[in-house]
Amino acid sequence: MIWSEKPANPEEFAIPRVLTGIVERRWLILGCVAAGVAVATVGYLDQPARYRAEAVLALDVRKFQVLPTESVVSPLPQESPVLRTEVDIISSRSMAERVLAYLKSTGVDVAKGFGLAPEKATGQAASNNLHVDRRTLLDNLTSGVRVTNDGRSYTIYVAFTGMEPEFTAAVANAYAEAYINYQVDLQTTATRRVSDWLGTRLVTLRSELERSEHAATSFREKSGIAKSNGTTLLSQQIAGLNAELARLRAQLAGSVARLATALDVPDGQSGLALVEVLNSPAIQQLRSEEARLKRQLASISESGAVKNPQIPDLTSQLETIQAQIGSEVAQIVDSLRTEIEVSRRQQTGLEANLKQLQAEMSNANEAIVQADQLDREASANRAIYESYLTRYKQTIEQDGIAMAEARIISRAVPSWSRSSPSASAWLLGGLMFGLAGGLLATFLLELRASFLRRPDPHESSVGIPIIGRIPELAVQQRSGVADLMRHSLSPFAHAVADVQGRLRLSARNRNVQVISVTSAGAGEGKTLVSSCLARSLAATGLRTVLVDANLTNPAVAEEFGVEPLDAAETFGSYENVRLDDLVRHDGPSGVDLICTAAANVPSEHILGRDGFARLLSTLRQTYDLIIIDSTAVSNGSSALLVSALSDRTILVVPEGADPASTSRAIRKFETAGIAVDGLVVNCASRTTLERRNVVPFVADHSGPATEGRKRVDMSIDTPSAVGM
Template identity: 25%
Template sequence: MSALIDQVTGLARRQYRVFIIVPAVALAIGLLYLLVTPSQYTATTTLLIDSTTLRVLQNQLQPQGDVPLDTLQVGSQVEILASRKLGLAVVRDLHLADDPEFAGAGSWNPFASSGATEDREQHALDEFLAHRSIARADKTYALNISYTSKSAATAAKIANAIAEAYIDDQLGAKYQTVTRAGAWLQDRINELKSKAAAADRAVLDFKEKNNIVDLGGAGTSAAGANTFSRLIGEQQLYELNSQLATARGATSEAKARLDRIEQVRKMDVSEGAVADTLKNEVITRLRNQYMDLSAREANISGRYGADHAAAANLRDQMEELRRNIRAELGRIAGSYRSDYEIARTREENLERSLATLVSEGQLTNRDKLGLAELESSAKVYHTLFDNFLQRYMEAIQQQSFPITDARIISPAVAPTKKSKPVTSLVLAIALSLGLMASVGIAALREAVDGVFRTARQAEQELGARCLSVIPLASASASPVLPRSGAAMVTDPPDLAALPPPQGALEPAVTEEQRYAFSDSLKRRAVDDPISVFTEAFRAIKVSAWLQANVRENKVIGITSTLPSEGKSTVAANLAALMADAGRRVVLIDADLRNPTLARSLTPRPQAGWLEVMSGKLDLAQATGREPTTGLALLPLLLTEAPVHSDEVLASQGFRDLLERLRQSYDYIIVDLPPLAPVVDVRAIVPAIDSFVFVVEWGATSVKTVRRHLLAETELHDRLLGVVLNKANLRMLERFEQPGIYQNGYYMRGG
């Protein structure tokens, strides 16, 4: 989230002019639109589609009552209001074809000079429809009829005229519909009356022909159709069927009692179910006596033995009680059997009677089917006749009532404020469009920028650390004089003591050559030590020192993608700053295509390291020194551009030269040619410990740098870091956090 906020705020800082200018232009366009657009006024009439009023057409076949309108019906009324027929009625009623606003006054109109009334009315109708609107209020039956005109009075007059024309149209349409419906209903009633009479006569004739007598009351025929009467046979069959059902129930009940008494007779007298099931007082009394004697017999047998006379006497009494209980149960069973036989006999008689009636009824089924069909047809004709007669009477009554489903509940009045254009809305839309356009333009500018702007961007695109961002500095054409009181921390190496290359002649040792930079920008980091410019080079220097703790990092190559990105200036300032800090540093100009070090020194050198490699000159004679910092300078002089410059840099002689310099210097800064135009840098990669890649801020294409740098994997692996050069600090603050690249910190003294 914080990263997104940073991106948004950064975009606002970078493109703030776009965010100011584009909305301002949009607001100006909106103001101009308000000035040139004439004011328009909108009047609104509210029309209510009342669901409680009388309906004739759409409810002719429905019961009369308050039937609410559904959404589709209200939508249909909206379409009627929006129809050209209703609009043409308003145009003709208000004579809008003669109104200059509708006839096209003030503009070329092919119908204005024409005498065709119909053409002028059609043109006025088109103008009318273009400024009229119909809308339904949410979840109500109210319709808002609005009209917009240059005149407030005209807008109110036309809005009310639309509502009145709609009501008149509804009345006319209803009268015509009711008149046509009444005529149709009358014809239909006469037809149904004759058909109902014919159907009644057919029913009577059928009954007389087939000797069918009814008992009255509603019934159901064998075919399942409702009839006006119930036949005699059907009545008898219905009653006999009920009696049979009752008889079968009685038979089942008697059979259940008989089965139960047979089960009880098989039980022992001592079982409680004998008395509990039958609920017979005699059996209950006998069983209680039996149980009492059984208890006494058991008591006496326990005291005196089972053979005692008293015990035997009690057992005889108990046996007598058993016989009495069995006899009573036999009497009850006989009574139940008799009831069962009577019920079964009655059931069989009823079944035989029912079978006889059924067989007789089958002979008259065809007659009953015919009667049911005739009676059903007669009933339908009578029902239709009654309904149509009722509707016809209602239609006749309502022909004299001028009632519609619509009424005006809020007539239009002349508005006091204009409706179009709305100043706040126009300005809000203009500002919104301006803001959206500004965002789009700003995003487009960001997308097509395609150059390096921030250290984070360089690290993400190139996969390497961004060492520093060097601000753009102006150069001075005058030579820089040595600073007074400048002291060297360490003595420079004795160049004459360096071993000459193999096979080289031993030249005479001359006095050391002293140089000064004619371009002050080459040593700006030394001359202006308390500045953002110098601080950027200190960051490179510290990175080089830290890298030396990891692996050997004496030979540092300075290169770039394209020429004129400031790599030579970066190399000179970095070497001078390191030397001024007390390090033994030598700066080598290794750009064989465009050597710049010799041209920026005063006095102009007369020899360079090519002469040392060829054996014409000793290394000490070719090396000069900048006295204020002790920086050793090894320039390059060319009489003509070498054809195979890459062979020179990749040669063993150049490697031997670097090896000799490693023995005497802490750092060897090599100003290399750019990477894109020539292949020299690729040839010297193995001899360089690390590379500083210079990219011109806001100028060099990201795609170009990626294509050339990332293609050289060995160079990328040896990369110390990337330096963004020639940065515009004021513009840089739009991409970075404000206040980072400012000199104010140094001015505050800590």
């Protein structure tokens, strides 16, 4: 990726190369467009006028429920596939047959509406013509109708296109009415069909129910296992005995527990914890008397009259009452024992009766199982019969109240403005067709011209592609190169922009920052190419620096009119000099410059030091692209040293140069293990440019520059995206 903070100047943008052929063949393209418009006009005038009418249907989301029962035909689910299905039903051929019948019933002459003349025939021929006419009418109906849904609502649009406005509206409304009638007929037919089937089925189910109930009753009567309240009498007896036995066992357990409680208390308190003892009126009266005597004795004892004559009498009465209480308690305990014994004998009798009934039950189990099976069969037949009978009555109630699940919310009205043919559509189609034909013709002509090109002698001899040709400049134009670069209509500016564009396209898979520009010999235009290339790159918004490494005959300072620096201090001792002290800025072009004067020592001594490599490393961190005006290959190994530190090497070759000298220069690079990435032909004549299919642009393709930091992707494939 290449990043730039300097906005591009709009007038310095180069027009994409793809527009060159379009500009050259503009009259051919315009002729094709005119021909397309003419053909479209003729086609538009030749087409008959057609009118369009539209009826709007809406599927009801809220259902009209008359009876609280389920309908025979379930309502339409409100889903997109269901809506799509309903749209297909409306546009089907069967619906067209309904529409045709509806139109004929309302007195509409369908054949006249379609502009079909009636045919006269008799006998079998008349029957055949009638069949053919009906099929033709159906074809016209299905081809003219268009049913749509927007996918966001339950609204269906039924549009019909025809040659008469009134007939078109009548057909659209007929489609809507036919669809409503179709839904009503569907529900009515289904309801009647179901009710007929249910009536026939009920007769069979009634016979099966009567047979199964009679079989179950007869078997129980023969087996003596008749039921009462859903169970047999034997089962009811066993259940009653079990309940009585459980009650008796609980009563016996309670009596035994009370007796054990009475017997476990200390002597003199026997039976006092029993409920019977506590609830006995006689014992309650005796204990009240006992309490009274104890209170009298306690009061006499508290008064201190120990020799009171009442004490013996009161004591004798207290003992008598206590003896009576003990006698009453003993009687209650004896009665409890008697009760326990009676309960045990009752339990024994109930258990004996239960065993006898269980024995009888085991003998009747097989008959009961068979009787239960017959009962279940009869119950199942009764449930089925009742469900069918209920559904039959519901279906009969629903007959005659079928309602459509759609309604017409907008009827079609005749439209007197024709819908087709559309003048704008025909005109746009003619323009597009003519433009496509012109572009195709341009492409074929350019392809033919590319096949007719003659191979370049430099490409044939050295096998390195030519990435650009710089046109020859007049003497008066040589001093105004900067103005030529800023003028996008100039062939020279286009040629330089073409070179920098191809460089950036070919570098899409490589991180190219440093480009070395050299030549086979001196005076072949490498300084012109490098300076113009730097101006063109800076015009695209890239931070570009031009380094003059031609220490033998430097010319960059003179080209830009700046003061040169000492070569030894600039390249040889870079660590002792700040970068800001070396860089000169050219305001008109936006290019930064590092210019040196001629060195008084061999250039290899300066360029071979580590200072030059460190300078390039620092420039890589500061600039997007670094253009180096290198030394000519014939002046020694300086060009090889510079190319070894560069990412890409360009060899400038003058027009008409000897291919042998170019081959020798390239062999020097190959010997050093350095690849030359491309050739730039300098001072190419106009004849050569036209023969090589390099044509100057005649229109400006620059756009508004964007302020701030701008990103240019080196991996894109179209020239227009890389500033060509």
